[in-house]
Amino acid sequence: MIESFVIEPVGIIHSCFTEKFGIPRQPGMVKSATASLELLPRFNREEMIRGLDQFSHIWVHFLFHKTVEEGWKPTVRPPGLGGKKRVGVFATRSPHRPNHMGMSAVRLVSVRKVKTRFMLELAGVDFLDQTPVLDIKPYVAYSDSIESAAGGYSTGQGSEQIGIQFSGQAAQFCKTYEQETGRKIRRLIEEMIHHDPRPASQKGSKNRFGMLLWDVNIRWQVEGEQFTVLDCLQVH
Amino acid sequence: MIESFVIEPVGIIHSCFTEKFGIPRQPGMVKSATASLELLPRFNREEMIRGLDQFSHIWVHFLFHKTVEEGWKPTVRPPGLGGKKRVGVFATRSPHRPNHMGMSAVRLVSVRKVKTRFMLELAGVDFLDQTPVLDIKPYVAYSDSIESAAGGYSTGQGSEQIGIQFSGQAAQFCKTYEQETGRKIRRLIEEMIHHDPRPASQKGSKNRFGMLLWDVNIRWQVEGEQFTVLDCLQVH
Numbered sequence: 001m002i003e004s005f006v007i008e009p010v011g012i013i014h015s016c017f018t019e020k021f022g023i024p025r026q027p028g029m030v031k032s033a034t035a036s037l038e039l040l041p042r043f044n045r046e047e048m049i050r051g052l053d054q055f056s057h058i059w060v061h062f063l064f065h066k067t068v069e070e071g072w073k074p075t076v077r078p079p080g081l082g083g084k085k086r087v088g089v090f091a092t093r094s095p096h097r098p099n100h101m102g103m104s105a106v107r108l109v110s111v112r113k114v115k116t117r118f119m120l121e122l123a124g125v126d127f128l129d130q131t132p133v134l135d136i137k138p139y140v141a142y143s144d145s146i147e148s149a150a151g152g153y154s155t156g157q158g159s160e161q162i163g164i165q166f167s168g169q170a171a172q173f174c175k176t177y178e179q180e181t182g183r184k185i186r187r188l189i190e191e192m193i194h195h196d197p198r199p200a201s202q203k204g205s206k207n208r209f210g211m212l213l214w215d216v217n218i219r220w221q222v223e224g225e226q227f228t229v230l231d232c233l234q235v236h
Numbered sequence: 237m238i239e240s241f242v243i244e245p246v247g248i249i250h251s252c253f254t255e256k257f258g259i260p261r262q263p264g265m266v267k268s269a270t271a272s273l274e275l276l277p278r279f280n281r282e283e284m285i286r287g288l289d290q291f292s293h294i295w296v297h298f299l300f301h302k303t304v305e306e307g308w309k310p311t312v313r314p315p316g317l318g319g320k321k322r323v324g325v326f327a328t329r330s331p332h333r334p335n336h337m338g339m340s341a342v343r344l345v346s347v348r349k350v351k352t353r354f355m356l357e358l359a360g361v362d363f364l365d366q367t368p369v370l371d372i373k374p375y376v377a378y379s380d381s382i383e384s385a386a387g388g389y390s391t392g393q394g395s396e397q398i399g400i401q402f403s404g405q406a407a408q409f410c411k412t413y414e415q416e417t418g419r420k421i422r423r424l425i426e427e428m429i430h431h432d433p434r435p436a437s438q439k440g441s442k443n444r445f446g447m448l449l450w451d452v453n454i455r456w457q458v459e460g461e462q463f464t465v466l467d468c469l470q471v472h
């Protein structure tokens with residue numbers, strides 16, 4: 001019987017999500033959310049990923065590195081239940097879990113070589129920037145896709161009623177930022193707000209909210225079902 | 237940057253597969269393949285699995301404990317490619333991988349309490365007996381099920397043409413064994429043979445094969461598409 005086991009990251013994530021707030025609760029919800037998976041030196045070998053580009057989707061196993069120090073809890077309150085009801089941690093995908101292991105099925109857009117480093121370009125991600133990657137596996141539909149699987153607290157659907165408008169400053173900023181960096185920030189903001197990233201406890205709130213995407217701080221507010229992106233500010 | 241991380245099993249598998257030969261290549265292929273997941277003492281708390289029984293399927297993360305000592309290989313030859321072509325280990329689900337982590341989506345049949353221990357009863361498994369479990373997560377169809385995902389070396393379908401017959405001894409043994417243990421061994425043997433567990437290199441072979449299920453050694457042979465279960469012997 002193995003009592004404990006030492007694991008070692010094989011890669012690291014470079015993601016648009018530079019802070020926890022606003023990260024989609026599951027992968028695939030925000031299709032414009034992108035990340036690069038960089039193979040770490042020991043595993044940076046073309047042969048190790050040979051054939052991976054035949055797959056449209058891959059599993060990324062990772063460490064919830066920001067919660068490692070916080071430890072785990074036997075029960076948690078999933079946001080999909082309105083943040084009120086407690087359920088067992090093994091009945092959730094909470095990061096506050098024993099071994100702090102996460103996994104996400106994401107779209108593999110391309111495999112690139114940047115100087116000597118292999119990078120997997122991913123979309124539909126829910127990874128925090130700098131997340132350590134523990135494993136990469138192909139998504140195999142015949143055993144991984146169980147469409148009839150029942151249960152869960154959320155449908156993953158955003159609200160159809162949400163209206164989103166950008167202030168003049170925000171609209172102009174997005175245009176310039178996209179031209180300069182190639183990052184499609186306006187589409188990303190729209191998709192994130194469509195899933196209403198407010199904490200469950202503040203769903204009725206008219207407060208202003210801020211979120212960081214790459215190096216851009218975005219402020220927005222809500223009135224009823226109308227979301228307004230107030231301004232965008234590049235931070236350094 | 238986290239350089240290494242110590243993980244600890246949270247459970248252990250008791251499975252019908254007491255040896256590697258014949259284990260389905262992926263979960264879900266052999267629906268009669270069952271296992272019990274026993275929570276280890278530190279995690280044997282009702283509250284930790286509260287609400288899990290709302291889900292029809294769960295993810296089990298585990299350690300490929302039998303290959304830990306063998307280490308990993310940068311490339312492997314997946315059986316779905318006939319065992320001939322080499323691809324990168326990250327483009328496969330091979331157990332010879334860095335960190336030796338596996339994951340399977342399986343059906344959660346029930347949650348039982350046996351004396352003081354909580355047991356998750358699972359079906360459609362591909363776990364070797366005594367596999368250490370690293371994590372348990374609910375299967376969430378809206379993010380985990382990607383039916384359109386493309387790629388892969390196998391369809392997971394067995395051959396329709398395979399005929400299976402049992403010798404008189406084998407048929408009688410299965411009947412008695414099922415009565416005594418409650419284990420539906422005949423159905424399990426049929427489903428396993430339907431997926432032709434012969435190694436790719438021996439697909440044309442007429443040799444006799446043996447496989448161990450629970451404590452039963454089963455001998456069978458193939459002629460063309462006709463499989464015959466020769467005899468079953470209980471071992472101790």
